[in-house]
Amino acid sequence: xxxxxxIHKIFTQGNTEVVALSDISLHVKDGEFxxxxxxxxxxxxxxxxxxxxxxxxxxxxxxxxxKAISKLPDNFSALFRRENIGFIFQKYNLIPxxxxxxxxxxxxxxQNPSEEVLTHSVNHVMEKFSIxxxxxxxxxxxxxxxxxxxxxxxxxxxxxxxxxxxxPTANLDAKLSNELIAILKQLKEENxxxxxxxxxxxxxxxxxxxxxxxxxxGKIV
Amino acid sequence: MKSKMxxxxxxxxxxxxxxxxxxxxxxxxIFSMLVFLLSSVLFISDSIKLELNSVVKSLPEIxxxxxxAGKQSDVSLSRAEELLSIEGVKSAIPRIxxxxxxxxxxxxxxxxxxxxxxxxxxxxxxKIVDSVDVGVLEKNSGMIVGEGVKKVLEENYYKDFFNFVxxxxxxxxxxxxxxxxxxxxxxANDMILLPKNTxxxxxxxxxxxxxxxxxxxxxxxxxxxxxxxxxxxxxxMRAITKDDIRVSYQNIFDYKSGFFLSLxxxxxxxxxxxxxxxxxxxxxQEKKEIGILKAVGWSMDDIIKEKFYESFIISFCAxxxxxxAALFFxxxxxxxxxxxxxxxxxxLKPDFILPFSFNVEMLCLLxxxxxxxxxxxxxxxxxxxxxxxxxxxxx
Amino acid sequence: MTLTPEIIAILMLDALFxxxxxxxxVLSLRIxxxxxxxxxxxxxYALEKQSYLVSVIIKYIFVLKLPLFxxxxxxxxxxxxxxxxxxxxxxxxxxxxxxxxxxVFKIINLYLFGFWLLLNNADMKDELSPxxxxxxxxxVIAFIPLLLEIILEIxxxxxxxxxxxxxxxxxxxxxxxxxxxxxxxxxDSSLLVGLFYFFGLMVLLGYILKNIPVFIFANLMYVLxxxxxxxxxxxxYVYELPTHHCPFCLLQQEYxxxxxxxxxxxxxxxxxxxxxGILEMVTHKGHTKFFKISLFFNAFYLGLVSLYPVAYxxxxxxxx
Ligand SMILES: Nc1ncnc2c1ncn2[C@@H]1O[C@H](COP(=O)(O)OP(=O)(O)OP(=O)(O)O)[C@@H](O)[C@H]1O
Ligand SMILES: [Mg+2]
Numbered sequence: 064x065x066x067x068x069x070i071h072k073i074f075t076q077g078n079t080e081v082v083a084l085s086d087i088s089l090h091v092k093d094g095e096f097x098x099x100x101x102x103x104x105x106x107x108x109x110x111x112x113x114x115x116x117x118x119x120x121x122x123x124x125x126x127x128x129x130k131a132i133s134k135l136p137d138n139f140s141a142l143f144r145r146e147n148i149g150f151i152f153q154k155y156n157l158i159p160x161x162x163x164x165x166x167x168x169x170x171x172x173x174q175n176p177s178e179e180v181l182t183h184s185v186n187h188v189m190e191k192f193s194i195x196x197x198x199x200x201x202x203x204x205x206x207x208x209x210x211x212x213x214x215x216x217x218x219x220x221x222x223x224x225x226x227x228x229x230x231p232t233a234n235l236d237a238k239l240s241n242e243l244i245a246i247l248k249q250l251k252e253e254n255x256x257x258x259x260x261x262x263x264x265x266x267x268x269x270x271x272x273x274x275x276x277x278x279x280x281g282k283i284v
Numbered sequence: 285m286k287s288k289m290x291x292x293x294x295x296x297x298x299x300x301x302x303x304x305x306x307x308x309x310x311x312x313x314i315f316s317m318l319v320f321l322l323s324s325v326l327f328i329s330d331s332i333k334l335e336l337n338s339v340v341k342s343l344p345e346i347x348x349x350x351x352x353a354g355k356q357s358d359v360s361l362s363r364a365e366e367l368l369s370i371e372g373v374k375s376a377i378p379r380i381x382x383x384x385x386x387x388x389x390x391x392x393x394x395x396x397x398x399x400x401x402x403x404x405x406x407x408x409x410x411k412i413v414d415s416v417d418v419g420v421l422e423k424n425s426g427m428i429v430g431e432g433v434k435k436v437l438e439e440n441y442y443k444d445f446f447n448f449v450x451x452x453x454x455x456x457x458x459x460x461x462x463x464x465x466x467x468x469x470x471x472a473n474d475m476i477l478l479p480k481n482t483x484x485x486x487x488x489x490x491x492x493x494x495x496x497x498x499x500x501x502x503x504x505x506x507x508x509x510x511x512x513x514x515x516x517x518x519x520x521m522r523a524i525t526k527d528d529i530r531v532s533y534q535n536i537f538d539y540k541s542g543f544f545l546s547l548x549x550x551x552x553x554x555x556x557x558x559x560x561x562x563x564x565x566x567x568x569q570e571k572k573e574i575g576i577l578k579a580v581g582w583s584m585d586d587i588i589k590e591k592f593y594e595s596f597i598i599s600f601c602a603x604x605x606x607x608x609a610a611l612f613f614x615x616x617x618x619x620x621x622x623x624x625x626x627x628x629x630x631x632l633k634p635d636f637i638l639p640f641s642f643n644v645e646m647l648c649l650l651x652x653x654x655x656x657x658x659x660x661x662x663x664x665x666x667x668x669x670x671x672x673x674x675x676x677x678x679x
Numbered sequence: 680m681t682l683t684p685e686i687i688a689i690l691m692l693d694a695l696f697x698x699x700x701x702x703x704x705v706l707s708l709r710i711x712x713x714x715x716x717x718x719x720x721x722x723x724y725a726l727e728k729q730s731y732l733v734s735v736i737i738k739y740i741f742v743l744k745l746p747l748f749x750x751x752x753x754x755x756x757x758x759x760x761x762x763x764x765x766x767x768x769x770x771x772x773x774x775x776x777x778x779x780x781x782x783v784f785k786i787i788n789l790y791l792f793g794f795w796l797l798l799n800n801a802d803m804k805d806e807l808s809p810x811x812x813x814x815x816x817x818x819v820i821a822f823i824p825l826l827l828e829i830i831l832e833i834x835x836x837x838x839x840x841x842x843x844x845x846x847x848x849x850x851x852x853x854x855x856x857x858x859x860x861x862x863x864x865x866x867d868s869s870l871l872v873g874l875f876y877f878f879g880l881m882v883l884l885g886y887i888l889k890n891i892p893v894f895i896f897a898n899l900m901y902v903l904x905x906x907x908x909x910x911x912x913x914x915x916y917v918y919e920l921p922t923h924h925c926p927f928c929l930l931q932q933e934y935x936x937x938x939x940x941x942x943x944x945x946x947x948x949x950x951x952x953x954x955x956g957i958l959e960m961v962t963h964k965g966h967t968k969f970f971k972i973s974l975f976f977n978a979f980y981l982g983l984v985s986l987y988p989v990a991y992x993x994x995x996x997x998x999x
Binding site for chain 2: 108112142156161169170173175181217
């Protein structure tokens with residue numbers, strides 16, 4: 064369960080204040096698939112980063128899985144993120160000079176798992192997204208579609224309950240976009256909570272979407 | 285917190301260093317250069333200290349010099365007999381020795397008079413004296429010389445004899461009867477041994493006198509007692525104990541290495557600034573990476589830890605590299621250039637070999653002088669990096 | 680003033696510590712006055728980030744201070760070679776009036792900084808960061824002895840005069856000494872040794888009864904009487920000389936560095952006992968792991984130090 068109540072987010076840059084979000088309230092139940100839509104600059108990414116605890120609201124409260132993530136100290140919010148949230152970004156956000164395997168294990172490193180656990184989980188996701196045969200290749204030498212799958216594998220290695228996707232199809236062609244949607248659908252069937260921030264119309268009339276939330280100038284309309 | 289070592293994080297850190305190879309190699313090289321200079325200086329000074337200490341060890345417990353009007357002057361031989369009457373004095377040996385300035389080469393030789401029937405004041409000398417027949421030397425007017433002396437003489441075409449100019453301004457021809465090498469090379473190198481009579485002649489000394497007297501005691505703990513008794517007996521004599529010499533040697537070298545270290549501190553400070561600058565200037569790629577790491581669940585602590593691993597690996601590698609280079613430079617190559625600055629001896633002296641001296645204490649000292657500076661310089665930049673906002677990656 | 684490489688290393692690290700500790704001090708003051716866990720203002724977020732810098736700095740200082748303490752004693756031992764009259768570190772330490780205070784501050788600071796890290800650890804393990812104010816207040820206070828230590832250390836090395844003749848440990852640790860140390864030798868040594876064992880037992884008792892105040896008190900007295908008993912009684916058996924009482928000579932190589940073993944186990948034992956106990960009182964959370972460590976090392980010290988007289992008696996059939 065994700066619950067945002069009366070969230071304001073103000074960025075200060077020097078003397079100017081940018082109001083990115085004003086009085087946002089949002090409720091997403093477990094296992095729901097929510098699409099956040101809105102024009103560029105409307106505040107979609109900001110909402111996602113608040114939910115993940117990557118940034119903190121100027122006022123209001125963010126509850127995720129019953130925890131006030133915005134109030135947690137950094138080490139706990141990181142732990143929470145690691146265990147519960149998987150991120151899929153617009154530009155894959157992989158480290159290009161690391162191998163596929165090394166990119167996928169990034170979320171596991173801080174908890175220092177044993178070699179067996181590590182190998183098991185990494186092989187599991189690599190096979191699931193059929194990139195195991197490229198495990199030792201550098202990410203920068205992969206095709207766009209392969210990079211996309213690596214990014215998804217990394218987001219899912221910790222079996223998160225929540226998936227946050229920020230414009231996941233912005234850089235994909237139609238075929239890859241559809242593949243991604245298929246994956247998201249499968250995750251939804253596994254009862255994962257999913258929030259996708261996008262202005263890609265592909266998402267607007269999917270049958271498994273539970274809610275569509277439209278944003279404009281930092282407000283929900 | 286006190287969990288076991290996180291090897292995955294370590295691996296990531298190594299990878300991160302390699303990925304930014306150029307920047308890191310630059311830092312690695314300067315830092316190992318710094319460690320290299322520092323270790324070389326300390327190795328050389330330690331090595332010379334060791335050499336001097338072994339010299340000191342062989343020195344007599346007490347050396348007595350007579351001072352007249354504030355200048356050192358000769359001592360009457362009869363005083364040696366009188367000294368023996370002091371309780372605890374094992375032996376009192378008068379020495380006839382001095383420096384001889386060889387103008388052509390611009391060097392000083394130390395000329396020591398020896399006697400077949402007298403004990404020498406130290407073991408190494410005794411060994412040399414035992415190996416030659418002083419009677420024959422006396423008859424043929426010969427001398428034996430250190431290797432350094434031999435070399436200098438040969439350069440000046442004295443193959444098998446040398447013409448001393450005596451105090452009276454006459455020539456005194458002395459043949460070279462032999463060459464000795466001593467394990468205590470530092471002082472033996474410039475030494476000339478010849479019969480006492482020849483020495484008296486060269487220095488123009490009265491035969492009833494000696495340059496100074498060395499005293500051996502049976503119990504080293506009694507030295508202060510004996511010194512005070514000697515002072516009572518002969519108020520014009522100054523007693524120099526082995527300990528005095530050891531302390532003054534140690535001071536000279538600590539002072540010299542202190543001077544170099546102060547220079548080092550300036551370098552280290554500059555280095556601190558360079559590292560600080562290099563590590564705090566993050567490229568947009570690096571910023572993005574930190575954003576990714578935070579997004580996938582790394583805490584500030586994890587990032588600081590990773591950065592610490594990075595700086596520890598770099599500084600430790602540089603430390604080992606600099607250290608090995610210095611060991612090679614000082615003990616294998618015998619520290620060309622650097623030892624000359626450091627020693628300031630006459631031309632003859634540099635011929636000796638730096639004895640190997642390396643121990644755990646030295647290792648600790650070098651480590652404490654170098655690695656913590658590096659880590660300190662990266663503390664604030666690492667923390668700054670860990671506080672970067674993660675929403676960089678969202679754009 | 681003599682500048683041996685060792686002294687320069689120590690002074691340089693002191694300068695670094697001073698620089699970083701000042702930063703940490705200023706940040707701690709800010710945090711102390713401006714901290715508001717419920718605030719969502721940028722200031723509060725900035726303070727949270729700065730609190731990490733403080734803990735990084737303190738970790739850095741503490742981690743270096745531990746080996747540096749041993750290095751300091753080693754340096755004094757080495758300096759005793761060039762200072763007339765000094766046979767070991769104690770002569771050097773006492774060659775300056777405040778040498779002993781410097782030593783005491785060094786030890787106290789190790790306990791203080793170690794305690795800060797324990798407190799920080801406990802704070803970080805709790806989602807509510809309940810000890811934030813306490814730990815920064817604690818650092819603001821602990822900064823003063825650190826500052827004193829650094830000032831004393833700098834003036835110690837500055838006023839170290841190698842031509843001055845100092846007394847060796849033989850006279851410092853004896854009845855004839857002018858300092859208050861000599862008072863110790865006037866007291867019957869069996870009483871002091873008895874008290875040492877008594878407080879050792881009390882530590883055990885405190886542990887069994889799970890009585891924290893007793894445990895803390897016993898540890899505090901235990902470290903005091905360990906040192907006293909070591910000086911007046913046990914050291915003579917290590918040296919096998921009835922008149923040699925020096926606590927520094929133990930660190931020399933002739934005794935196989937047993938001093939390092941003794942002092943480290945005493946420090947670890949009493950540190951976890953004393954600081955772990957206080958931590959438990961402050962946090963109201965069980966820290967039995969610390970108490971176990973404490974008990975183990977205290978017992979180890981006690982056993983090791985008792986071994987010497989027993990071995991001597993078995994070998995020679997008499998006591999010293
Ligand atoms: N770190 C920041 N500093 C200042 N302003 C910011 C910052 N991050 C976001 N903003 C501002 O907040 C507003 C919302 O940004 P946000 O990235 O959430 O929009 P978005 O809906 O994700 O847009 P897009 O579709 O382009 O990704 C924008 O006006 C942006 O300029
Ligand atoms: Mg966006």
